[in-house]
Amino acid sequence: MESKQLDSEIIQKNEAAFSEQERHGFYKTLFNRRDVRGQFLPKQIPDDVLSRILYAAHHAPSVGFMQPWNFMVIRSPEIKQKVQQDFALAHQEAELMFEEEKRDTYKSLKLEGILESPINICITCDRERTGPTVIGRTHMKEMDLYSSVCAVQNFWLAARAEGLGVGWVSILHHQTLRETLKLPANVVPIAYLCLGYVSKFFKKPEPETANWLPRTPLEELVSFDSWGSDEHGDDPLIAQIKKDKNFPRAF
Ligand SMILES: Cc1cc2c(cc1C)N(C[C@H](O)[C@H](O)[C@H](O)COP(=O)(O)O)c1[nH]c(=O)[nH]c(=O)c1N2
Structure with missing residues (x-):
């Protein structure tokens, strides 16, 4: 059954179409998005810019319109320091998980910009956001987690369109992160992100340039x-x- 919408709530055909220039802007954002680790500038991020990026994230698709995400803006140097220390520990452990011949390359990669970026953001997923039964999540319970990942991608793309870099840091101990950020039991950390203006964006993913893996x-x-x-x-x-x-x- 088609849902009833007022005429004013329907985008008319000509309004729905993107012009050549608009389409170009969309693909430009998408293909020039990069994971940024080492090029953050200390320049502050104006609230209006951050607000637009957060709106973009909040308009991601979500299972049953559950909107399971929260956006934790981390400005405290102490919290950032704690997360960075945990990264350092996890990074050391990670090194030993790779085959010996890859370890030197692994060590040479910069894999976070926690302290250099002015703001860190943790995007989470509240697994109980709208109660136990959610349209679209009745059989595949992990759909709420995927919804929060959609918010991450929107965030990443909007940041790029605003000229800001984002770096996803996942070399962290899950439990330590939960404790550092005081997350309740029903909330899962999905993405720990570093956000900031950058000196440059690379053309290619860094693992590709470092001959770690090709596309x-x-x-x-x-x-x-x-x-x-x-x-x-x-x-x-x-x-x-x-x-x-x-x-x-x-x-
Ligand atoms: C779920 C997840 C988790 C991580 C990442 C990404 C994603 C999707 N990436 C970034 C990743 O290395 C990067 O996206 C790829 O190398 C592709 O490069 P571009 O994002 O296209 O620049 C990433 N990068 C990094 O330096 N440290 C990290 O811990 C992580 N973790």
């Missing part, structure tokens, strides 16, 4: 109707994807 060709990731299905390699969509391989670089 996988998109055609290897697209299948038809069931897992794998290599026999569709000659599908016109695959041919189109290969033809468009420079599309992201056009922005």
